[in-house]
Amino acid sequence: MSTATNNLSQEFHPSMAPAPYSVEEVRRDFPILHQQVHGHPLVYLDNAATSQKPRAVIDAISRYYESGNANIHRGVHFLSEHATEEHEAARRIVQRFLNAADKREIIFVRSATEGINLVAQTYGRKHVAAGDEVLISAMEHHSNIVPWQILCEEKGAKLRVIPINDRGELQMDELPKLLTLRTKILAMTHVSNALGTIVPLRKVVEIAHQHKVPVIVDGAQAAPHIGIDVRDLDADFYALSGHKVYGPTGIGVLYGKLALLEAMPPYQGGGDMIRSVTFEKTLYNDLPYKFEAGTPNIGGAIGLGAAIDYIERLGIDNIAAHEHDLLIYATESLLAIDGVHIIGTAADKAAVISFVIDGIHPHDIGTILDREGIAVRTGHHCAQPVMQRFRIPATARASFALYNTREEIDALVKGIQKVKEVFA
Numbered sequence: 315m316s317t318a319t320n321n322l323s324q325e326f327h328p329s330m331a332p333a334p335y336s337v338e339e340v341r342r343d344f345p346i347l348h349q350q351v352h353g354h355p356l357v358y359l360d361n362a363a364t365s366q367k368p369r370a371v372i373d374a375i376s377r378y379y380e381s382g383n384a385n386i387h388r389g390v391h392f393l394s395e396h397a398t399e400e401h402e403a404a405r406r407i408v409q410r411f412l413n414a415a416d417k418r419e420i421i422f423v424r425s426a427t428e429g430i431n432l433v434a435q436t437y438g439r440k441h442v443a444a445g446d447e448v449l450i451s452a453m454e455h456h457s458n459i460v461p462w463q464i465l466c467e468e469k470g471a472k473l474r475v476i477p478i479n480d481r482g483e484l485q486m487d488e489l490p491k492l493l494t495l496r497t498k499i500l501a502m503t504h505v506s507n508a509l510g511t512i513v514p515l516r517k518v519v520e521i522a523h524q525h526k527v528p529v530i531v532d533g534a535q536a537a538p539h540i541g542i543d544v545r546d547l548d549a550d551f552y553a554l555s556g557h558k559v560y561g562p563t564g565i566g567v568l569y570g571k572l573a574l575l576e577a578m579p580p581y582q583g584g585g586d587m588i589r590s591v592t593f594e595k596t597l598y599n600d601l602p603y604k605f606e607a608g609t610p611n612i613g614g615a616i617g618l619g620a621a622i623d624y625i626e627r628l629g630i631d632n633i634a635a636h637e638h639d640l641l642i643y644a645t646e647s648l649l650a651i652d653g654v655h656i657i658g659t660a661a662d663k664a665a666v667i668s669f670v671i672d673g674i675h676p677h678d679i680g681t682i683l684d685r686e687g688i689a690v691r692t693g694h695h696c697a698q699p700v701m702q703r704f705r706i707p708a709t710a711r712a713s714f715a716l717y718n719t720r721e722e723i724d725a726l727v728k729g730i731q732k733v734k735e736v737f738a
């Protein structure tokens with residue numbers, strides 16, 4: 315286990331916290347936050363698992379089902395045409411959010427998990443053969459490990475892993491050594507859900523491309539916290555989940571470069587992904603529909619569009635600045651508590667703090683915090699290899715969002731003191 319010191323890049327000191335927007339005003343947009351849990355005001359610090367939804371998102375989804383529900387791309391009637399327009403408008407919003415060059419590069423999927431599986435099962439199955447290698451990092455979520463393991467098992471290929479150091483940073487010096495002539499794909503997280511590490515992705519992509527290896531990015535934890543520009547990153551694929559960016563569950567996005575998507579076989583077969591079908595042969599639809607078989611999650615896409623609009627109204631850089639302030643404040647506050655150790659102390663971190671307390675199991679931490687109305691996640695965070703790397707069974711994890719406050723971090727600190735008292 316690494317004993318943490320605070321080596322975060324400190325652009326903001328707690329005493330000079332920026333106020334990029336009124337957090338109090340913003341909190342009023344999130345109805346769920348205003349409730350008591352076990353007799354205490356809810357302190358929701360489990361945003362990396364899923365974030366809460368602003369009224370604008372809830373209203374957009376209700377409005378769709380109250381007055382706009384119809385299947386898309388199929389009807390000539392008013393509701394169908396209107397729903398189609400709204401669905402495609404959501405695609406353009408996502409395109410803008412990611413700065414993708416073309417809206418055909420935006421595929422709606424169920425989640426980041428499905429986006430990664432899509433690439434593994436289409437691009438991966440086409441390009442990976444026996445003896446080839448797929449490269450991932452040691453800080454991946456299971457969603458960016460298991461799809462590649464399935465592929466490697468099927469093809470007789472090898473999964474290789476870029477190590478991380480004791481702070482939870484990618485060992486960049488290992489990357490060129492692990493990119494061999496047999497490497498067919500590099501699958502890399504942008505932000506680690508278990509450690510909070512922000513990966514220097516542009517550099518990683520540059521090095522991979524020097525070796526002619528395409529990069530798929532798991533952006534599930536980056537999208538809520540930092541601005542994403544797929545063109546600047548030069549990422550070949552980028553996957554994210556709607557529910558982590560204040561949108562609904564069941565909707566996600568896979569971005570892919572047009573030329574790569576054009577050359578890939580379809581993922582699933584069904585309605586909408588075809589141009590024509592006979593028993594002899596099926597011709598596939600154009601992008602992005604080739605990868606969107608069956609009736610999609612129309613309400614989900616509309617809700618995601620509303621969520622991104624909401625983020626953009628606040629400004630992703632303002633959100634990042636606010637969350638960075640919370641991260642610094644929380645890091646200093648937690649490190650001041652005797653026996654608390656932070657796991658994941660990279661210089662560049664998003665607003666995620668994994669921690670352990672000497673002699674107390676993380677599940678007990680989570681249970682006692684819950685009695686105080688504080689929601690954190692405990693366990694392996696679907697990143698068991700990260701736990702193995704740090705030789706721990708689990709951590710407690712506090713993850714912050716645009717609506718969290720320093721007062722909530724103070725409540726967390728008080729909660730942790732309580733946990734320590736109980737176990738003293």
Ligand code: C6P
Nearest residue numbers: 362363425426427455457507534555696
């Ligand atoms: N991590 C967490 O508590 P889905 O389930 O497809 O929306 O997201 C999967 C996923 C992929 N990559 C990363 C880096 C993630 O953090 C997650 C989801 C949640 O950390 C739930 S396990």
